[in-house]
Amino acid sequence: MMIVFANSKGGVGKSTLAVHCAAWLYDRGFKTALLDADKQRSSSVWMCEVEPQVTVRTANTAEECAVSAQELLRSHDFVIGDAPGGLEDLSRTLLILSDLAIFPISPSILDVRSVLTATDVLRYAQTIRNGLPEGRLVLNKMKTRGRISTQLRDEAPKLGLKVAHNVIRSLEIFCDAPQQGTVVTRLRHKASRAADELNALFNELLGDHLEKYSQTTGGKELHG
Template identity: 30%
Template sequence: MIYAFLNQKGGVGKTTLSIHTAAELSRRKRRVLLIDADPQGSALSWSNCREHSGFTVVGMPKATIHQEIDQLASDYDDVVIDGPPRAAELARSIILSADLVVVPIQPSPLDVWEAVKTVDLIREAQTYKPTIQCCLAINRRIANTAIGRDVREALRELDVPVLKSDIGQRVLFAESAASGQTVLVEQKSKAAKEVKKFVNELGRLK
């Protein structure tokens, strides 16, 4: 299965959700390749801080990923692609490489408007490759606020499935990343539980 995390908007959680999806799949004994397709190289920097390498991370910020993906994926059960913000040409190549494109968004109207651009790119790619699936994922939801619900309402207009498993705003995401870890080091944390539910739901979309 090839998952791509993509949103033209910066800082929405593409790298965070890519790393956590890869880490959770790897914990489930899947052979996982994480492709950092962002010229910023955030996922690569994270992996350079890691002590244990549960899965492979490679940097490949090239608009030819879709031509090389079959070969890249051949030794793995799952591939996770961490996409860049902006960079439409690279984004198109990433979308064409994917079975499922996950568009992370934060619960804010600005994010809903911006998500339209990414959804349009996905729709365009689906005319060439109709099997590409896509979904929206709400990240950094703040507990007990109405904005999460309001955003769900606003997202209906996009006519793209929105995952039920939101990821909350939790400091453990930043804290664990600093040492090349993930929130999964604290298996009982709310963050780890959310990540597991999130990955379960992605698996059901297959």
């Protein structure tokens, strides 16, 4: 199964959530790969530090993306695509190839506007793929009492994309984890709030898919 993290905006948490998603799946025993299509290479470098057993590939062009994704899908349960900021060729290719498209946004009016473009590109991919990928908006960097965060929570369901019920708050540990070459879900005691939020989010987004996999593979062992 291919999952892509995309958005026309940079800085919304695509790479952060992509690396956490790949590590989360690997830690549940799934054969996982990360395809980094952003020239900044944030997620591929970070992923190699977090877990060398997760296969990491990079892509510079839409063609490379398509070839790598298809090759990785043949030998992995999950391929996580980290798209660049913008919804041009590379992102569109990842979207067309994926089964689940996750669009993180943070509480800013600029991010909210970017969702409208994302929705258009998602519909384009769904027309080509006969309904896939499934799209989800994920509210990231949320502030518990922030005015814009509250507004975003209320308004997000009107943006034309299904909104994940579980949100991720703005927590410093998300900046600390890459500095330590790890993910917050592996910093169990120090980062339990962030880890709880990620567990809730990924269970919500991927729970049904995991079940499908454990049915076909007969269940897998939990790493670590």
